[in-house]
Amino acid sequence: MSGRSHEEGLKDLTLLGNQHTQYSFEYAPEVLEAVDNLHSNRDYFVKFNCPEFTSLCPMTHQPDFATMYISYVPDQKLVESKSLKLYLFSFRNHGDFHEDCVNIIMNDLIQLLDPRYIEVWGKFTPRGGLSIDPWCNYGKPGTKYEEMAHFRLMNHDLYPEKIDNR
Amino acid sequence: MSGRSHEEGLKDLTLLGNQHTQYSFEYAPEVLEAVDNLHSNRDYFVKFNCPEFTSLCPMTHQPDFATMYISYVPDQKLVESKSLKLYLFSFRNHGDFHEDCVNIIMNDLIQLLDPRYIEVWGKFTPRGGLSIDPWCNYGKPGTKYEEMAHFRLMNHDLYPEKIDNR
Amino acid sequence: MSGRSHEEGLKDLTLLGNQHTQYSFEYAPEVLEAVDNLHSNRDYFVKFNCPEFTSLCPMTHQPDFATMYISYVPDQKLVESKSLKLYLFSFRNHGDFHEDCVNIIMNDLIQLLDPRYIEVWGKFTPRGGLSIDPWCNYGKPGTKYEEMAHFRLMNHDLYPEKIDNR
Amino acid sequence: MSGRSHEEGLKDLTLLGNQHTQYSFEYAPEVLEAVDNLHSNRDYFVKFNCPEFTSLCPMTHQPDFATMYISYVPDQKLVESKSLKLYLFSFRNHGDFHEDCVNIIMNDLIQLLDPRYIEVWGKFTPRGGLSIDPWCNYGKPGTKYEEMAHFRLMNHDLYPEKIDNR
Amino acid sequence: MSGRSHEEGLKDLTLLGNQHTQYSFEYAPEVLEAVDNLHSNRDYFVKFNCPEFTSLCPMTHQPDFATMYISYVPDQKLVESKSLKLYLFSFRNHGDFHEDCVNIIMNDLIQLLDPRYIEVWGKFTPRGGLSIDPWCNYGKPGTKYEEMAHFRLMNHDLYPEKIDNR
Amino acid sequence: MSGRSHEEGLKDLTLLGNQHTQYSFEYAPEVLEAVDNLHSNRDYFVKFNCPEFTSLCPMTHQPDFATMYISYVPDQKLVESKSLKLYLFSFRNHGDFHEDCVNIIMNDLIQLLDPRYIEVWGKFTPRGGLSIDPWCNYGKPGTKYEEMAHFRLMNHDLYPEKIDNR
Amino acid sequence: MSGRSHEEGLKDLTLLGNQHTQYSFEYAPEVLEAVDNLHSNRDYFVKFNCPEFTSLCPMTHQPDFATMYISYVPDQKLVESKSLKLYLFSFRNHGDFHEDCVNIIMNDLIQLLDPRYIEVWGKFTPRGGLSIDPWCNYGKPGTKYEEMAHFRLMNHDLYPEKIDNR
Amino acid sequence: MSGRSHEEGLKDLTLLGNQHTQYSFEYAPEVLEAVDNLHSNRDYFVKFNCPEFTSLCPMTHQPDFATMYISYVPDQKLVESKSLKLYLFSFRNHGDFHEDCVNIIMNDLIQLLDPRYIEVWGKFTPRGGLSIDPWCNYGKPGTKYEEMAHFRLMNHDLYPEKIDNR
Amino acid sequence: MSGRSHEEGLKDLTLLGNQHTQYSFEYAPEVLEAVDNLHSNRDYFVKFNCPEFTSLCPMTHQPDFATMYISYVPDQKLVESKSLKLYLFSFRNHGDFHEDCVNIIMNDLIQLLDPRYIEVWGKFTPRGGLSIDPWCNYGKPGTKYEEMAHFRLMNHDLYPEKIDNR
Amino acid sequence: MSGRSHEEGLKDLTLLGNQHTQYSFEYAPEVLEAVDNLHSNRDYFVKFNCPEFTSLCPMTHQPDFATMYISYVPDQKLVESKSLKLYLFSFRNHGDFHEDCVNIIMNDLIQLLDPRYIEVWGKFTPRGGLSIDPWCNYGKPGTKYEEMAHFRLMNHDLYPEKIDNR
Ligand SMILES: [Ca+2]
Ligand SMILES: [Ca+2]
Ligand SMILES: [Ca+2]
């Protein structure tokens, strides 16, 4: 089987293919791991669809649920998908407002990857008949990606999806 | 449990976690409450999906129903979600045209939050075979968000959703 | 214009075509009105789709929202649609459990119409992440419609609709 | 081109292929025409989907709109589709209750075709937030199709379609 | 009940709340009525969804059906919704090409409202397997809304909806 | 590669894997071919979804389009899929009423396969605003499949799909 | 406000309207509470839609997610919805196979309610490209509901929903 | 009946309202006809949805199927819809690659109409598991519509529709 | 963590939680493993949704793709999900007709589990414009499940899903 | 049959219409073939929808599945569709990360076609609850298409599709 080899970044991974994974359900940004981006000569997007996100409400300690969409233009590093899964698991018993969760996730990925561009959208299920969908983004300061971040903010969500709480 | 602490704005909330909430069904903008925005260093969007809005027709006093979509870029304050719920409940026995409702909601949130940018879209159910969907927006005057408001008006709803009254 | 004439039951209607309708938002079964069924020689179904039902929670006094589906086989009487609308409006400030609402609506229509068969399905929006959909039915005792009621109970909702609270 | 020939019932048609069709917008059951059923040796269904039905409200003279579904098991005759179109057009300025329209359409087709079995379902758009969907059926008396009519009444619409008036 | 008062434009309305409405089914632009826009200090959109539009083909006199989407940025006036309903009813026995209907509707609303911006989209049902969806727009000449009209023409319908004639 | 071998019915196929296929666009039931059913010890269903069916109207010679659903319980033979494709192609310049097409297709497959049970459903696109969906079925006379055919006729299409001609 | 009163079962509830709820994330069937069924004179269904169910895999301790559909015909008791929410929360850190979860939930509700009939369907998200949807049901032994349980098993899920793991 | 009159371009039409239409199934651009654009004072779009397009593969002579979307900004002429239908029929026995068909259709309409702007999108059904969707556009050279064509190319299909070949 | 313990069947599993899984892409029924059914006192259904099935065409060796739905009523054994995944993987380079694949899968699971009832439905992607969806089922001979198998065959797929090959 | 002739690029094709195709399941970019673009005088898009892509995970050797969307503006060459199918087949036993697959496919098509513009989007099914959708694009360096590539990156996927892993 040809394809990406150990020389191209697989040998450093501790999680993918490791059977005896430990799961932390307390906020654990340290589980995040990166692999080399083999295509850093070009700008391209990678999107993660994460419909199984759950955290706790900081006031009531009641579970919250969301679909997280994480999308970025990598620079030298890609986030390894199994480590991202474990990182998102670690919010399971963590309490924060919806607006805080998306900002924290984006901050941690900026720290890990130093990406050219990144955005995170959390779409939560309703409490009391209202649902909240915070969205944040970031472009590397002083580069064209900073302008790209403003451009995408300007154009964000002109077409809110149809919601009926069912 | 880690996360947003009382020091970060939770202690001032009167509603969230208060069991003996009183519900007003007369227009009551005073119930709106705000919490600190912990991420005011960046622009980001918060959207509320509100499919359970109801008010009265000012002419016939007949109930109207809508889904309200409220989306904003916070400055120093976030609207607290339980207070927003109570505020929207307070239209229950209030009479106004559809076009007025969305403008009033936006005005009250501008007063509460002094947001960088905000928009409100009401999608009402039909009366006499016609349905009405008013949309308004606002950017803080004299800032780039004012231009953003015009830009989003220019691009508003180029793809009206399919409607068949069923 | 041909069609159903005043002789065929229109002349007794007090509501349809009456502009100065008064709306009660307290439970008011007395507003229900009936018209003659011109086709009582055959069994047939009439279904009302009512996506604008709202009532209050008897414990918290918080608004609840539902789509009500009312379906019946008439005997000598049809329910007049504008009176049904007013009747459903009258739950607006009334408090009852979801399970009670559908049973009460069915009881009132049985009283009004003495139908051969009737069923009522309420599909409510979620509270605390759960939504409740009670369904009741009735066949005139001692007739084949009583068996029909049991048959339809046996076959009820083998395919629950997909729900994700969004 | 092979296929159904003039000998097999085409020669008697006055409408299909007649360019100078006159349209009546007053109830005109006499425009209905039939062709021979070439497969009367077997039971089979023919369904017409008619999403462009419009009539008037007998009280307010306001236009009503519906999708009509007409489905039958032919005996010796099929209804010719262009004549059915003209017949349905003829309700355009006719006033009747929704419950009456479906019964009248079925009665006229029974008279024309003497079918083994037939059913008609009208799904109307809402007035005052309520929509009405009457459904009637018929099996030739004294045959197994009469039992079939009762069986299908028993099983009718256990899964009401989702309605939100939009 | 608070809200929009008679002093704010309700007292001049002749239709809303008038039970004895006469319906014209011949083109009648004179039925259109306007109310004051209480929010003329800002630009905002009002959209009407009109899925019950019907007219006649000018060549064959056969009924046509469409959903009309009318969207505008008001200046000093709003179109009153019941008068718009009656105006659209008045095409019922009127014959014109699809392309003409949308232009005529827009012309009449420009005459009534002198709006800042307006657009009309008609989505018709198919004849002979083809359906036609004309779209026109307008910005007040010599203002920024004229540029907005060109901008929206440039961006019109880059994503045609999926059509299969069923 | 293991699996069905030439000994199990592949060697007689003239079409599958034959590059120089000739396409007939005149009705050609003779192109149908069968392979052995390796599982005739049990009853099971095979369904073909055929959304690319087209024929001509026998009166106007205008093209018609349909999705054909063919479903059967085989006895000793299966229809080979490429031959079925060619057979359906052969209606391309053939003229027949919709009701005739489904009956003819079923007759030809009964002749080819002598199946235990078979049914054919044609769902055509609209002409003049009406669409027609004929459905026929068959069970081998004198067997339990004959009863099955009646049972399925009784239960046919209690839930007509939503149609709006778009 | 009229409606269900304290005398009719509300006074015994410990959870609904109690602000200081404690959440257990370890399996806790003891939190379930019941209220009186005011309509035990008739058979009717109550369905709970629960799209926010999460548990752990007993082998890998990895989180699992499901939508649970719980539907029952009550006898003397209804399950109180807030207690059901807490009960489902208590699976959050509990490990069991999907097949076991649905059976355990049903067993606990049978113990609490002694219902006439009950069924539970869990629809889980995929692991390794496969998703599992166990469904169980129960009718009170020696009653007609036991036959109803067999009847519904016979008819269970003849139309599996379309799944593409996206 | 008022509306577009013979003086406004109807009298020159040879096809619409002509019963004895001949259908060519060989490529026949000469059947295209135009009518006057009564609104050439403004830019507006006309879109044709054509889900019944079929042609042949030039290599295998096997039928291909597509939905064609044709959208243009007229100058002095509109394409008459019945002639467009006949023109599209004429590809029925014509063989060309998918990429060629859309370009040929656009070329023929440019020749007929000299439009300000035009675009054609063909969405074909799959062969060998792949489907092909070519899209071309054109703006009158030396006008602002040429820039519009480039602008729309730049923005074309950023959101490919979901495809699963079913 | 409570729940299913090693004593209840987990200790015998060789695959779940074993990191160094070997994947066979040649038909390998021997990889299937079973666990104890802890609820054999009752009849219940377990469904596997398998949208990632792929095999080869026995004639052309071209890849085929399907969604497999496997649903059964267990007796003493459940199929372990990871072993089922590996088993389905083993068809990757195996060649068989669609009709054969579903029968083989069902035969192998009957051999492994001796279930009370089982059914398998394969929904394949189209080749040459046709798609094939074979469905087979089985009830333990001489038990009520054999009748159940016939009952479900009788009722199979009365509502074929909408297919357009896109 | 008129249309594209052998002189216009068909004669050089080795695959289309060649029955004895050999399928490679090891990465084989050499199977790609091109035909002449007959419309190189204009910019236009060609999109391939490829819902049947499968490869292996480089770490676990487990199969991955994706829908690939390939869209380009041709210069002098078009990719021949059968050769593209074979090329995509050749990933069947090839192992690479999702991010690598889309970049490799785009690189190979750039080498084959020297297109003006190209983009590739892979939408994979989830592993461990997460799915990954990488997207890359390219414009010919030093031309306006390079700017077009940046413009489309800026605008990429502002509306992530709804994902729930089912
Ligand atoms: Ca929803
Ligand atoms: Ca709708
Ligand atoms: Ca809630």
Ligand SMILES: [Ca+2]
């Ligand atoms: Ca939903």
Ligand SMILES: [Ca+2]
């Ligand atoms: Ca209405």
Ligand SMILES: [Ca+2]
């Ligand atoms: Ca709807």
Ligand SMILES: [Ca+2]
């Ligand atoms: Ca459609």
Ligand SMILES: [Ca+2]
């Ligand atoms: Ca038509």
Ligand SMILES: [Ca+2]
């Ligand atoms: Ca449709």
Ligand SMILES: [Ca+2]
């Ligand atoms: Ca998976």
Ligand SMILES: [Ca+2]
């Ligand atoms: Ca799906």
Ligand SMILES: [Ca+2]
């Ligand atoms: Ca999904």
Ligand SMILES: [Ca+2]
């Ligand atoms: Ca699809």
Ligand SMILES: [Ca+2]
């Ligand atoms: Ca194909």
Ligand SMILES: [Ca+2]
């Ligand atoms: Ca499809």
Ligand SMILES: [Ca+2]
């Ligand atoms: Ca997964």
